[in-house]
Each structure stands twice: as C-alpha cells, then as structure tokens.
Amino acid sequence: MTQKTFAFVVYPGLTVLDLVGPLQVLNTYAAAEPSVRVAVVGETLDAVGTDTPLRIAPSHTFAQVPDPSWVLVPGGGAPTMRALGDETLIGYLRESAKTAELMTSVCTGSLLLGQAGLLEGREATTHWTFLETLRAFGATPVQQRWVDTGPVITAAGVSAGIDLALHLVERMSGEDAARLVQFGIEYDPQPPLGALDWSLAPRERMRPFVDFTVREGLADQPELREKLLAQQ
Amino acid sequence: MTQKTFAFVVYPGLTVLDLVGPLQVLNTYAAAEPSVRVAVVGETLDAVGTDTPLRIAPSHTFAQVPDPSWVLVPGGGAPTMRALGDETLIGYLRESAKTAELMTSVCTGSLLLGQAGLLEGREATTHWTFLETLRAFGATPVQQRWVDTGPVITAAGVSAGIDLALHLVERMSGEDAARLVQFGIEYDPQPPLGALDWSLAPRERMRPFVDFTVREGLADQPELREKLLAQQ
Numbered sequence: 412m413t414q415k416t417f418a419f420v421v422y423p424g425l426t427v428l429d430l431v432g433p434l435q436v437l438n439t440y441a442a443a444e445p446s447v448r449v450a451v452v453g454e455t456l457d458a459v460g461t462d463t464p465l466r467i468a469p470s471h472t473f474a475q476v477p478d479p480s481w482v483l484v485p486g487g488g489a490p491t492m493r494a495l496g497d498e499t500l501i502g503y504l505r506e507s508a509k510t511a512e513l514m515t516s517v518c519t520g521s522l523l524l525g526q527a528g529l530l531e532g533r534e535a536t537t538h539w540t541f542l543e544t545l546r547a548f549g550a551t552p553v554q555q556r557w558v559d560t561g562p563v564i565t566a567a568g569v570s571a572g573i574d575l576a577l578h579l580v581e582r583m584s585g586e587d588a589a590r591l592v593q594f595g596i597e598y599d600p601q602p603p604l605g606a607l608d609w610s611l612a613p614r615e616r617m618r619p620f621v622d623f624t625v626r627e628g629l630a631d632q633p634e635l636r637e638k639l640l641a642q643q
Numbered sequence: 644m645t646q647k648t649f650a651f652v653v654y655p656g657l658t659v660l661d662l663v664g665p666l667q668v669l670n671t672y673a674a675a676e677p678s679v680r681v682a683v684v685g686e687t688l689d690a691v692g693t694d695t696p697l698r699i700a701p702s703h704t705f706a707q708v709p710d711p712s713w714v715l716v717p718g719g720g721a722p723t724m725r726a727l728g729d730e731t732l733i734g735y736l737r738e739s740a741k742t743a744e745l746m747t748s749v750c751t752g753s754l755l756l757g758q759a760g761l762l763e764g765r766e767a768t769t770h771w772t773f774l775e776t777l778r779a780f781g782a783t784p785v786q787q788r789w790v791d792t793g794p795v796i797t798a799a800g801v802s803a804g805i806d807l808a809l810h811l812v813e814r815m816s817g818e819d820a821a822r823l824v825q826f827g828i829e830y831d832p833q834p835p836l837g838a839l840d841w842s843l844a845p846r847e848r849m850r851p852f853v854d855f856t857v858r859e860g861l862a863d864q865p866e867l868r869e870k871l872l873a874q875q
Contacts, residue, residue: 419697426667427663427666427667428663428664428666428667428828430697431659431660431663431664431697432660432663432664434659434660434695434697435658435659435660435695435801438694438695438696449695449696450696451695451696451697458690458698458700462670463666463667463670463681463683464670464681464682464683464702464703465651465662465663465666465683465699465700465701465702466690466699466700466702467697467698467699467700468690468697468698468699468700469697470696470697470698471696518829538829539826539829556831556833567829567831568827568828568829569667569827569828569829569830570805570828570829570830570831570832571829571831573802573832574832574833574834574835577834577835577836578835581835581836586836589835589836590836590843591845591848593834593836593839594771594839594843594844594845594849595800595801596660596800596801596802597750597770597771597799597800597801597802597803597839598801598802598832598834598839599788599799599802599803599838599839600802600805600806600830600832600834600838601788601806602806602809602825602830602832603806603809603810603813603821604809604813604818604821604822604825606831606832607825607826607829607830607831611822611826612826613823613826616823617826
C-alpha cells in the first residue's frame with residue numbers, strides 16, 4: 412500500500428489553533444485510513460514558540476518529508492509576516508507545490524502561499540482583517556469560510572481551519588468519512604453569542620493592530636512591508 | 644495590579660485540540676486584559692506527546708503555579724485513562740481546587756476532575772461516548788455543550804472547549820469581551836455537513852473503541868477499570 416503524507420507546517424510564533432484544529436481533524440481521519448500519514452514538519456525537530464505560552468515540536472524536518480501529497484500552512488501575526496522572508500520555509504512550500512495534490516492554508520498562512528507564488532490569479536481568503544493584503548500576491552480576496560480553487564485551498568481566520576479540514580476529508584473520502592470525524596471531535600458548535608454578526612465587526616479597532624503587525628513583522632524587509640501596506 | 648493565572652494542564656498523550664481550542668481563546672482574551680496571565684503547566688518542562696504527531700511543551704511546572712485562579716484540564720483516549728492513576732496530576736487538580744475560583748475540563752478531562760473528587764453530586768458532561776462513565780465519580784451525566792455548576796464547568800468532546808472558553812470569557816468580562824475574542828479567532832463555524840445530526844451518531848461503531856480505551860488505559864488498575872466498565 413502506498414502511503415501518502417499530509418504535512419502540517421510549523422514555524423516559530425504561529426497561531427497554534429490554526430495548526431491544531433485541522434491537525435486534529437486529519438489525524439482522526441488518518442487513524443481510520445491507513446493510506447494517509449500525518450506529519451508535522453519544521454526546519455528542525457526543536458520545539459518552537461507559538462502565539463501562546465505553549466511550545467510545540469514537529470515530528471519531522473522539511474528534509475524528511477520532501478514530497479507531501481497535501482500541505483497545510485498556518486498563519487499568525489507578526490511572526491507570520493517575518494516568515495514571509497524565511498527562504499527555507501517559503502522554499503519548502505514552493506517545492507512541495509510542484510508535486511503535491513493540494514496546498515492549503517489557514518488564516519494569514521495564505522500570505523505565505525502567496526509569497527511562494529501560489530496565489531497568482533486565484534481567488535483566496537485569509538483572516539478578515541488581512542483580506543486586502545492578498546492583492547499584493549496577485550490574488551483576488553474573497554470573504555468566505557474557505558475558498559477551494561482545486562489545487563489550492565485557503566481558509567479564513569484561526570478557527571476556520573476546522574471547517575476547512577472537514578471539507579478536505581469530505582473531498583478525499585466522502586460524506587460518511589467526514590461525518591465520522593465530525594462525531595469523533597464532537598463538532599457541534601454552539602458559540603455562546605451565536606454566529607458572528609459582521610455588522611458588529613471591530614474594523615476600526617483592529618486597523619492599528621494590522622498596521623502594527625505588518626510594520627513589526629517586516630521591519631527588516633522594507634520592500635515587502637510597503638507592498639503589504641499599500642493594500643491596507 | 645494583582646495578576647491571576649489561568650492554568651492549562653498538560654500530560655502525555657492528551658487530545659491536543661481539547662487543550663489548544665480554549666488556550667487560543669483565553670490567550671486572545673489575556674492579550675487585552677493585563678490582569679489575566681495564561682500558563683501551560685505540566686509535571687516538568689519537557690515536551691510530551693499528544694494524540695497526534697505534534698509534541699508540546701508546558702511553560703511552567705505544577706510547582707511553579709501552585710495557586711491558579713482558573714484551571715482547565717483536557718481529555719483524550721487511553722492516555723487520559725492512564726492519567727487517572729497519575730497521583731501528581733490528580734494531586735495538582737485536587738490541591739488547586741481548594742483555592743481556585745473555577746475548575747474546568749474538556750472532553751474526558753472531566754473524568755480527571757472526577758478522580759480528584761470534584762464531581763461528586765454534580766451534573767457534568769464529557770465526550771458523548773463516555774457520558775455514562777461519569778457516574779463512576781458520583782456525577783450525573785448531562786449531554787450538553789457545557790455544564791456550568793458554578794465552581795466546576797465541564798465541556799463536551801474536543802471542539803466543545805472553544806465554546807466553553809468563550810462562555811468563560813463572557814462570564815469573566817461580559818459580552819463585549821467575548822465578542823472581541825470571537826472576532827479575533829474568526830469563530831463563525833460552518834461545518835460542511837452542518838451541525839451534528841444525533842440520529843446518525845455511530846453509537847454501535849464507537850462502543851468497542853470506548854471499551855478498548857478503558858481496558859488499554861487502565862490495564863494496570865483493575866479496580867478503576869471495573870468501576871468504569873460497570874457504567875458502560
């Protein structure tokens with residue numbers, strides 16, 4: 412039996428739920444599907460920080476998983492902006508895309524796909540506060556839970572990775588498989604305040620945060636910084 | 644300013660989304676609320692495995708956070724059953740409960756609260772497949788997204804920790820704070836197959852899995868094992 416690998420990409424400072432939501436979904440799926448292997452890949456096996464006090468360590472290095480069939484890259488704040496200049500990380504995404512069936516992202520992870528040249532001429536999404544920055548990579552921003560363009564799927568902010576991952580399971584194996592995983596992780600969401608009411612979105616309050624994130628994360632990369640700021 | 648600590652408990656083999664869902668929510672809240680500190684606590688600072696290939700490392704030892712104001716303990720499969728016999732972990736929960744405002748759990752983490760003697764005479768919940776085992780700890784099982792009994796709140800399986808955590812933020816600081824966090828993690832769930840249709844729950848299919856989890860996890864603890872199996 413040929414085993415195909417789903418690679419979850421780790422880099423310092425990422426938003427940990429971007430990674431763990433879909434990882435839990437695909438891992439639950441893989442437990443019942445021996446043809447699918449899940450790997451968490453990073454530049455080294457050392458633990459790295461996240462946007463929380465939790466530290467996380469990959470199971471494999473990039474070099475150990477050179478030909479993943481599926482790739483997911485999570486997003487984050489300033490550390491994700493810094494990662495735009497991480498040639499090893501961006502190189503891994505670019506190389507993987509040549510043979511992978513599917514490249515996916517959660518939240519601002521789509522900017523990393525963009526930097527790898529994978530969003531040119533595509534519709535894509537990201538965290539709602541960063542939508543317009545996608546234009547800097549030749550993408551057309553769409554505010555949707557996830558945007559499936561075939562070989563590239565991007566998801567909205569943070570928690571959207573769970574919905575994206577269930578969509579992936581459904582796309583890979585159909586409704587029954589996706590439903591079994593959904594029962595496994597008991598995904599029957601009941602947000603205490605209900606679904607988001609977008610008329611209450613704190614757009615003005617978040618603007619300085621986005622601006623700070625881009626300026627702080629890209630302090631050493633003026634060209635890229637101006638390219639992103641031009642889209643705000 | 645007095646800073647109060649929210650302690651997220653780590654132990655080997657836990658279900659990682661049980662931990663990370665609420666950790667992301669409370670960390671987003673704490674970023675805007677300097678009186679709240681988030682800590683990830685474990686027996687040592689060493690990385691431990693999870694139910695996925697991801698390894699995770701705490702930020703503090705139990706000894707370094709002896710008096711948390713709030714505690715959350717995640718669940719899991721066989722490793723969580725094994726943790727029922729982990730005197731250091733259960734001791735930390737029991738001691739913390741003496742002074743903490745609030746003890747909380749996600750998924751089968753409620754069994755750990757039960758083992759610490761915190762569910763006696765209370766209503767509680769857990770992963771839907773383990774509901775009846777709560778009776779072994781003197782609790783009355785309730786199938787609800789979360790069960791708030793005042794000083795103890797238990798949540799349903801895995802992904803329910805996100806809803807629980809937003810409820811906690813609302814309880815601690817009100818609707819505006821909870822809404823801001825909800826926009827921060829863009830929690831606007833859209834499960835591809837919709838909410839769970841409980842008439843389709845794979846109850847018979849899951850029964851052997853639950854039985855195996857209890858037998859495997861409690862192989863060395865026949866008394867506890869029989870106590871749980873008696874409730875299946």
